Amino acid sequence: xxxxxxxxxxxxxxxxxxxxxxxxxxxxxxxxxxxxxxxxxxxxxxxxxxxxxxxxxxxxxxxxxxxxxxxxxxxxxxxxxxxxxxxxxxxxxxxxxxxxxxxxxxxxxxxxxxxxxxxxxxxxxxxxxxxxxxxxxxxxxxxxxxxxxxxxxxxxxxxxxxx
Numbered sequence: 001x002x003x004x005x006x007x008x009x010x011x012x013x014x015x016x017x018x019x020x021x022x023x024x025x026x027x028x029x030x031x032x033x034x035x036x037x038x039x040x041x042x043x044x045x046x047x048x049x050x051x052x053x054x055x056x057x058x059x060x061x062x063x064x065x066x067x068x069x070x071x072x073x074x075x076x077x078x079x080x081x082x083x084x085x086x087x088x089x090x091x092x093x094x095x096x097x098x099x100x101x102x103x104x105x106x107x108x109x110x111x112x113x114x115x116x117x118x119x120x121x122x123x124x125x126x127x128x129x130x131x132x133x134x135x136x137x138x139x140x141x142x143x144x145x146x147x148x149x150x151x152x153x154x155x156x157x158x159x160x161x162x163x
Contacts, residue, residue, distance in 0.1 A: 133158040 133155035138147060139162060151159045 136160045136162045138162050 133152065135158075137149060137151065137159055139149035149161060151161065
């Protein structure tokens with residue numbers, strides 16, 4: 001038993017000493033972490049930062065040139081669409097004026113025929129409006145009594161059926 005206790009004690013001392021050794025090396029090394037790297041000069045750092053700045057400025061100038069091209073193309077499309085729209089309007093006006101002149105002749109001739117024929121009536125005067133018609137009939141399925149789903153006579157064009 002005593003041998004086992006000695007072995008455990010030696011093992012604990014070895015582990016603790018190894019941990020202390022690692023802690024000492026870590027503390028000694030941490031000083032160098034916060035200092036600047038001795039391998040790179042300040043002149044190299046400034047050269048690298050200037051190169052990065054130049055690359056960034058070049059990328060920005062390329063993007064601004066692309067945006068200028070896009071805006072110029074957009075303006076060209078706007079002017080082209082407005083000119084196309086003007087051409088379409090003039091074509092529609094010419095077609096409309098040519099059809100109006102031919103349809104006015106047909107309309108005046110049909111008006112003279114309608115005034116001479118007493119049998120023609122307007123549809124608004126032939127269907128009387130019934131104020132007692134409901135706006136809709138509820139035909140939704142329900143539990144209980146059965147609802148009538150027929151439109152009352154004379155309300156065919158007024159009452160709607162809700163399913």
